[in-house]
Amino acid sequence: MSFIRKQSHTFWDKVGMTASSICFLHCLVTPFLLMLLPWMGTYLDEHVFHLGMFIFVLPIAGFAFLQGFTHHHNIWVMVWGIPGLLLLAAGIFLPEDHSSHEFHIFLTILGSLLLVIGHYTNWRTCRKHRH
Numbered sequence: 001m002s003f004i005r006k007q008s009h010t011f012w013d014k015v016g017m018t019a020s021s022i023c024f025l026h027c028l029v030t031p032f033l034l035m036l037l038p039w040m041g042t043y044l045d046e047h048v049f050h051l052g053m054f055i056f057v058l059p060i061a062g063f064a065f066l067q068g069f070t071h072h073h074n075i076w077v078m079v080w081g082i083p084g085l086l087l088l089a090a091g092i093f094l095p096e097d098h099s100s101h102e103f104h105i106f107l108t109i110l111g112s113l114l115l116v117i118g119h120y121t122n123w124r125t126c127r128k129h130r131h
Contacts, residue, residue: 023115088107
């Protein structure tokens with residue numbers, strides 16, 4: 001717990017931006033990798049991978065956004081971050097029989113992009129306010 005208290009808020013935003021960017025890049029690169037290397041499709045497009053990334057991203061984003069917001073009160077951090085998390089969750093948990101696989105991919109990419117913007121906004125605002 002002392003590790004978390006000693007780290008600045010910007011550290012957690014950097015971790016969040018990195019995790020969200022990895023998720024975003026995964027969604028963009030996977031279709032091309034699948035076309036070039038079909039054997040990778042069994043790992044990179046697994047529901048388990050997306051669920052694992054969501055479980056990794058959720059506490060980081062939650063901690064970074066809440067800590068930053070309590071200090072700088074920039075509502076845009078939440079405007080970008082909360083919908084980003086909700087879209088990621090929808091992309092993972094919506095049953096595919098009600099929507100297409102491409103729609104799930106779209107939700108995940110959009111959610112990741114919103115999270116990157118939210119973390120960047122939080123990081124920039126924390127630096128501006130020296131938190």
